[in-house]
Amino acid sequence: MASSVLVANLTQEWVDCLRRWHMEYFFIPTIVVTMATLLANPVLLSCIFLSRALRRETRYLLVANTLMADMLFLILNLAVMICNAVSAQVPWVVCGLFTAVTVTAYCCTVLTITLMVVDTYAAVRWPLRYHDLLPPARTHRILVGVWVLAAVYPFTLVIMMEVGRGNSEEGLAVCLVLVSLGLIQVQNIIAIHVYFFVAALFCALLIFYCYIRLYMVTKTHGIWQSRFSRARVTLLAHGVLLLLYFTPGFVFILELFLFQRKDISHDVRVWVSTVNMCVLMLLPRALAPYLYGLRYREISDTLMQLLHRHRGLSQNSAS
Template sequence: MLVRDTLSSEESEITDIQEICKPLPISVFLTTPIILFRIMSRAHLRHQTRYLLLANALLSDLIFVVFYMLITCLNAASVLMSDLACGAFLFLMGVLYSAGVFSATAIVVDTSLAILAPLRYATLWPTSRTYGVIVATWVVSVFFPAASVALFLWYHATGPCTQLICSLPLLLVLTVSHSRPLQVCMLLTVTAILVILLLVVAGYVALYCHSSKSGVWRRERSSRAKGTFLIHYLHLFLSVCPILLLVIELLLYCNSTGLNPSADLWISLVMCNVLLVLPKGLAPFLYGLRYRDLRGPLLDFFGLNRPRAITPVM
């Protein structure tokens, strides 16, 4: 009876949440392909590490949103799914999300080398090494979600009932909340991702402190550097929020048995359908409008790049 009530509640409430966050995936589909095409079609951009790492992060976000929208459409159409198919979807989404986290880590390492060792930067991090770093981010990203999905399949294989709706908020409420091994495994996984994100933030703080001592922030062009740091901090803060909320929710699962299913469902819905997609929907605008080489195509696409009138000098 609880499962049936939760299913009906999830179907009605998830529709309202998805109507609110519908512009976020649309913005990703509109802007990210433009940025990726711009980077891949320009030879001077393909030979810069920062653009290659940015393209890798945006590509993982784009594919993540594609799978997110696919699962959303399947749930809206009441399509039933086996545990194996659902586990495959969750595994791919976990790999894509982890790839985005490791891409952010690679970006901060690249920026650190460019600022701390500018004379040796080309030797320490050539373009050929960047491709190896990108491949490594995807390989390492496989290990984080593999354990959680394996435990998910084991739990449903030994459980008395089968859940045929592949919805991440519903899985958190009906599956993770009742399985202590899943709680511990997911808690370790998301804690590791949270630690990595916090290390990325600490890296940017260290770069800010190092560059402020050199007097960069007192020059006339410091506003551009401040804007770049602000973009990185905002994007990382939005990325940390859902992971931090998931850690809190898992800790409540482990230490409490009297949680309200309705409140728990709302927290999971907001976390999975809003906070998880928000940084991916804003990233193309934050980075695309910041870099001069990427700003022009975006403004041209939206019809905002109007030519300025030139006044002749007499």
């Protein structure tokens, strides 16, 4: 494990680089996007959980899980950025906990959107058996398993980090997932790369396979004939969203690689990490609630019903 002096020097260099390049301006879009998403996601979650029909559908439970994981990720990401912006000394144990939960939330989102594609494939491939294969109770157990699976490895790494550090109580000038995992990586370089890269590659290949199979199963149904058919537009929108969700993960793998290279400028590492954290990781989470609200008619219809009901209650109370 890296010494306390090395950690202190590294985090201080990171702060100096942030100030030298005036990267605090990246916090502005971060706050705006985070606030917009945190306003939209609870509305969609209310539509899903207040409707008995929607909360019994597997696809809407998966959407709800994605939105909740995104909210957790955004809250932690914003909290960490605020701490870094005001140069707060974050204790190692707190930073490690933030790291573990942030990685868990990100991995949970990736796993859930992968399951969303698998769910769509199952619904098209076995329409008569679909509800028997994925009843609500089984979906709940699957989602619990997704959270557990996403949490096991990052929390294991944090525990290893705390055990290796001993009882030292020093704080960090910046708390970043990259710094935490990058320092652990000295002794677990292969394991971390295997976890992130292989897991992301497996999910991407599974999604690609399901889309290919979906096209082969439905190509004779005529839904792909029109250039602007609903199937093509849905596939394009979902494909763009999936690309935006997966890209930050692969960029983070690049960040871990650059972190270990001594011949790479420190400024380059800081720029790549900042852009990934403040832009790339926020884009899909900013688009997701609006895309889901437009893509799923049942959600938009439920939202309109709730708005009309609220408007009617307001008018009755006013009269």
